[in-house]
Amino acid sequence: MTVTTAPVPALAPAADARALGLAHYAARGLLEHVLGRHGMTFQQQVALRAAATADAPRTPEDLVIQVQSSLKADPADIRATLDELLAKQLLVTDGAHLRPTDAGRELLAAVGAETAPVTARVWGGIPAEDLAAAGRVLTLVTERANAALAALTA
Secondary structure (H helix, E strand, O other): OOOOOOOOOOOOOOOHHHHHHHHHHHHHHHHEEEEEEOOOOOHHHHHHHHHHHOOEEEEEHHHHHHHHHHHHHOHHHHHHHHHHHHHHOOEEEOOOEEEEEEEHHHHHHHHHHHHHHHHHHHHHHHHHHHHHHHHHHHHHHHHHHHHHHHHHHH
């Protein structure tokens, strides 16, 4: 009599800082590949998107604060990034505010269109309950890390 056993499924590794970092850099690498074809950096894209998706016009300092909150980047580097976006005519000064130009909005749309199929392949097929659980964990990790950073820099 032959006895066969089903393969034992491998246990999923626990989420940790390394897994989070690897996922972030893998996804960011995909985005940066597309951005590079458009002569744009990751930080430029984040700043331009912040300006384009704002509910109201943003001052340069508003954008610096928002991008710094997202990327934890040096404010001087973010100001330089805003200057680069102005020089590329992707942002324009409108009184005390910065707003995206038509070219800036078109660039964001083009990058979005190019990344959409890749994003669909990366995220497609993941069960909704897994995405919800991951979302809850990532939100909690972000909150805790931001609080820890604030305590270190206070």
